[in-house]
Amino acid sequence: MKSRVDDFKYNISETFELPKDIVLDLPKIIMIGDLELHISNHKGIIEYTQEALRINSNIGILKVEGTNLELKTILSEEIIVTGNIEKIEIIS
Amino acid sequence: MEIIKTWNYLRGYVIIKVEGLTLERFLNLAAAKDIYLWDIKRINHTLLEMKVSTKGFRALKEVVRKVGCRVEVLDKKGIPFLLYRLKNRKMLGFGVLIFFSIIIILSSFIWSIEIVGNETYSNEVIMELLADENIKSGIIKYNIDKNYIRSILLNELDCLSFVSVDIKGTRLIITIYEQDIPPEKLDINTPCHIVASKKGVITKAIVKNGKTMVRKGDVVKKGQILISGIIVDENTEDNILVHAEGEVLAKTRYFYRVDEPLMKVVEEETGEKMEIHEIKFGKKGIQFFKEDIPYEHYVKNTKEIKPFSGRFNLPFKLFVYEYMEVERKEVKQNIEFLKKSSYIKAIEELNKQIPREAEIQFKDVIYDVKNGILSTYVVVEVVEDIGQKQIINME
Numbered sequence: 001m002k003s004r005v006d007d008f009k010y011n012i013s014e015t016f017e018l019p020k021d022i023v024l025d026l027p028k029i030i031m032i033g034d035l036e037l038h039i040s041n042h043k044g045i046i047e048y049t050q051e052a053l054r055i056n057s058n059i060g061i062l063k064v065e066g067t068n069l070e071l072k073t074i075l076s077e078e079i080i081v082t083g084n085i086e087k088i089e090i091i092s
Numbered sequence: 093m094e095i096i097k098t099w100n101y102l103r104g105y106v107i108i109k110v111e112g113l114t115l116e117r118f119l120n121l122a123a124a125k126d127i128y129l130w131d132i133k134r135i136n137h138t139l140l141e142m143k144v145s146t147k148g149f150r151a152l153k154e155v156v157r158k159v160g161c162r163v164e165v166l167d168k169k170g171i172p173f174l175l176y177r178l179k180n181r182k183m184l185g186f187g188v189l190i191f192f193s194i195i196i197i198l199s200s201f202i203w204s205i206e207i208v209g210n211e212t213y214s215n216e217v218i219m220e221l222l223a224d225e226n227i228k229s230g231i232i233k234y235n236i237d238k239n240y241i242r243s244i245l246l247n248e249l250d251c252l253s254f255v256s257v258d259i260k261g262t263r264l265i266i267t268i269y270e271q272d273i274p275p276e277k278l279d280i281n282t283p284c285h286i287v288a289s290k291k292g293v294i295t296k297a298i299v300k301n302g303k304t305m306v307r308k309g310d311v312v313k314k315g316q317i318l319i320s321g322i323i324v325d326e327n328t329e330d331n332i333l334v335h336a337e338g339e340v341l342a343k344t345r346y347f348y349r350v351d352e353p354l355m356k357v358v359e360e361e362t363g364e365k366m367e368i369h370e371i372k373f374g375k376k377g378i379q380f381f382k383e384d385i386p387y388e389h390y391v392k393n394t395k396e397i398k399p400f401s402g403r404f405n406l407p408f409k410l411f412v413y414e415y416m417e418v419e420r421k422e423v424k425q426n427i428e429f430l431k432k433s434s435y436i437k438a439i440e441e442l443n444k445q446i447p448r449e450a451e452i453q454f455k456d457v458i459y460d461v462k463n464g465i466l467s468t469y470v471v472v473e474v475v476e477d478i479g480q481k482q483i484i485n486m487e
Binding site: 069071 | 126
């Protein structure tokens with residue numbers, strides 16, 4: 001659901017090469033192998049078990065599935081998940 | 093993140109168990125309050141285990157109230173808890189403190205003075221000089237003024253061209269470089285003659301002050317007065333004493349002789365060698381694998397092994413003796429080659445004797461073979477300044 005403001009912001013960030021995740025307030029997801037997942041700019045944890053983790057963000061709900069999932073760090077802007085990650089889903 | 097973890101270890105952290113139903117809400121609230129939680133593990137539907145700093149733990153109380161869950165402390169880790177346990181062992185902490193302070197205090201003194209690079213001056217002379225200024229082992233090293241020591245050494249001792257004073261740990265290292273002894277400079281007002289320093293034939297006499305006693309072509313002996321400092325005044329006919337100045341150039345001779353036997357005994361290594369290792373404690377030593385040397389003629393090489401590349405002074409020394417067998421052979425040498433090498437050796441020696449400002453006029457070499465020995469006799473004639481100042485003795 002891209003509104004006109006979002007379109008405009010997108011164009012500005014393209015032209016000036018500004019980082020999009022800051023301009024558009026999007027989460028940044030960094031995955032290191034299947035061991036670690038860094039999610040920054042999230043909006044809260046919805047569910048956390050050893051097998052599934054659901055995080056709210058601007059683009060929808062991020063669902064991470066795997067085994068032995070552990071939350072390495074929780075900060076207000078960043079979450080680091082470790083363990084055997086099997087699936088990442090974006091549910092919007 | 094890792095820096096924060098070590099920081100938290102220093103400040104102390106606790107491992108807690110959180111039990112409740114809405115645990116995700118707990119996590120969100122804690123994150124919103126900027127409480128740093130890490131190593132979060134889910135044990136079962138209602139149980140989470142995590143680590144939190146002690147500061148954060150206190151701030152968690154509010155969150156716990158809002159969420160309505162139970163928090164239990166499992167373990168306490170970190171330096172503040174260590175110190176708490178040490179409260180019952182005060183002497184231990186005290187001992188650690190004394191340990192460090194003794195080390196710091198003891199390393200603030202100078203315990204040894206090393207002097208490097210001195211050839212004419214013995215170590216004792218320099219140490220005495222320093223002791224007069226109260227620089228010896230046992231003084232506090234922070235009080236030493238390096239520039240002051242340098243100036244003392246440069247002023248008291250002649251012929252030093254470079255002095256460096258360095259404090260390395262508890263050692264005071266003084267490095268000196270010497271220069272040639274400068275010629276005695278006589279005071280400009282002291283009356284003196286200029287006398288001949290060696291025998292020669294005068295070629296030129298340039299007089300700046302005083303009365304000249306010799307002319308071109310004169311043969312002079314060593315010690316003969318060349319420029320006199322006693323002048324007879326024309327008016328009063330009294331003797332005036334002056335400081336004689338000038339240059340007197342004369343032709344002098346230098347000679348050098350090299351003897352070399354025609355048949356030379358050459359020692360050639362055959363390649364067989366034997367090694368004996370030895371450890372020396374002070375003067376006593378133990379040798380390993382000592383056997384009688386089976387070779388008739390041999391050359392002995394002594395090598396010292398320094399473990400740790402000689403950085404530490406160990407109480408013992410390791411030596412390796414290498415005995416290499418040699419064969420003695422009599423070889424007749426090539427006369428032409430011998431003549432040339434003797435000539436070169438003689439010229440080298442002469443160059444050391446002849447002063448730098450002298451001009452070489454004439455070189456001659458005579459070879460003579462007698463009784464199997466080749467004698468090389470090299471004569472060099474130079475023109476040089478043979479003047480030397482000599483104070484006039486008042487009787």
